[in-house]
Amino acid sequence: MPSLAESFNEVMAVEGVRVAALVDIATGMIVRSAGEPAGDFPAAAASMAGEARAARTMLGPGRTGGGDLDEIAVATSGRLLLSTVLSPRFGEGLLLFVDLDRARVNMALASLQIGRLAAGILA
Amino acid sequence: MVCAVSGTSGVLRITGDPGGTIHLADGLVTAVETTGAPGPEVLLLRSRRVTESRWDAAFAAAAARGRPLSAELVAREMVGAGELEALLLTAMADAIFVLASGTVDEYRAEPGPSDGGLALEPGADPAGLLAEASRRIKVLMSVPSPPADRRERLVAAPGAVRPGVRLGAGQDEILALADGRRTTRDLAFALGRGVYATTLRLAEMHAAGLLVPASASTASRSARQAGRPAARARQESGDELPRRKGLTGRAVLPRRASAARTPRGLLRPRSNRDDNPG
Numbered sequence: 269m270p271s272l273a274e275s276f277n278e279v280m281a282v283e284g285v286r287v288a289a290l291v292d293i294a295t296g297m298i299v300r301s302a303g304e305p306a307g308d309f310p311a312a313a314a315s316m317a318g319e320a321r322a323a324r325t326m327l328g329p330g331r332t333g334g335g336d337l338d339e340i341a342v343a344t345s346g347r348l349l350l351s352t353v354l355s356p357r358f359g360e361g362l363l364l365f366v367d368l369d370r371a372r373v374n375m376a377l378a379s380l381q382i383g384r385l386a387a388g389i390l391a
Numbered sequence: 392m393v394c395a396v397s398g399t400s401g402v403l404r405i406t407g408d409p410g411g412t413i414h415l416a417d418g419l420v421t422a423v424e425t426t427g428a429p430g431p432e433v434l435l436l437r438s439r440r441v442t443e444s445r446w447d448a449a450f451a452a453a454a455a456r457g458r459p460l461s462a463e464l465v466a467r468e469m470v471g472a473g474e475l476e477a478l479l480l481t482a483m484a485d486a487i488f489v490l491a492s493g494t495v496d497e498y499r500a501e502p503g504p505s506d507g508g509l510a511l512e513p514g515a516d517p518a519g520l521l522a523e524a525s526r527r528i529k530v531l532m533s534v535p536s537p538p539a540d541r542r543e544r545l546v547a548a549p550g551a552v553r554p555g556v557r558l559g560a561g562q563d564e565i566l567a568l569a570d571g572r573r574t575t576r577d578l579a580f581a582l583g584r585g586v587y588a589t590t591l592r593l594a595e596m597h598a599a600g601l602l603v604p605a606s607a608s609t610a611s612r613s614a615r616q617a618g619r620p621a622a623r624a625r626q627e628s629g630d631e632l633p634r635r636k637g638l639t640g641r642a643v644l645p646r647r648a649s650a651a652r653t654p655r656g657l658l659r660p661r662s663n664r665d666d667n668p669g
Contacts (some may be wrong), residue, residue: 272477
């Protein structure tokens with residue numbers, strides 16, 4: 269079967285992408301990754317999984333104006349972290365967690381491109 | 392895990408609590424079986440997005456054709472290839488976490504071909520799995536109210552379940568299942584979630600006052616029936632100072648990290664841990 273790492277090739281080809289990873293929302297575990305993660309990447313991934321859990325609790329279905337969580341974007345002066353929610357047939361979901369070079373990307377375009385590719389990651 | 396590092400194939404049978412079997416191919420972990428954590432089959436079937444009848448049919452077809460069950464599941468579009476890989480990796484990590492958190496009385500390596508059922512091909516790096524187990528154990532040790540005893544049974548706190556009010560994020564399902572008889576492991580199997588993920592959710596809900604230990608609940612009920620909370624009576628009389636409580640409801644002291652809870656103690660026989668703490 270094709271590996272997740274192979275599926276990451278397209279994500280890694282998006283302009284500005286430094287690292288891509290699949291993160292288990294329930295545990296913060298990095299399931300697979302591509303690129304060269306910096307030392308803080310596992311902590312950032314676990315933190316993002318925690319954010320996703322918290323966002324679901326506070327903004328999920330049943331909350332006023334709430335709904336299914338689609339994406340979390342965090343931007344610093346140097347980095348753009350995009351986390352797109354994937355919904356496999358088990359568990360609490362996965363994040364396609366992508367670390368981009370802020371100076372090289374248009375935030376809206378990057379979000380659109382990665383969102384389109386995310387759908388095929390679990391296929 | 393010694394034989395995994397050396398690149399052998401076969402199985403590593405671990406006797407202990409809960410114990411289990413680690414399947415290896417060329418030094419990589421292809422499957423882990425333990426009664427202490429739900430395997431990929433349970434995780435998939437409990438999601439109710441794959442029916443038991445379709446699973447049985449795929450299992451029978453794979454056996455008849457002599458091809459891996461994983462390939463059969465993907466061919467029948469019961470699960471995507473990437474999805475299955477993620478499922479196997481997360482289930483494996485959870486099982487290793489459970490084994491590493493438990494005790495090992497002894498282990499036995501059996502070199503040779505291994506039939507791990509629903510196996511990951513190629514397998515996962517054992518060092519990575521142990522690092523993930525270590526990370527999880529460290530996280531649980533830092534949680535303010537960690538489930539100190541995985542056999543502890545939890546129950547919904549009085550008033551936690553209110554008619555017509557949904558808490559969301561899976562908490563309502565946990566409250567419905569936490570009947571004071573199920574352990575964390577039992578809840579993980581019933582929910583179709585990993586033991587570590589379930590432990591985190593239970594700790595969060597306990598911290599939020601939604602769950603209480605069944606023993607504390609029973610004691611509280613008994614005290615109320617007696618007309619006066621016993622603990623408060625002791626505090627008011629000055630016989631006892633308030634003490635920090637663990638998730639078990641029992642008073643606990645800050646624990647020194649034991650060998651069994653440290654990364655260096657992972658999957659080492661209990662006797663070795665006792666002899667060489669830390």
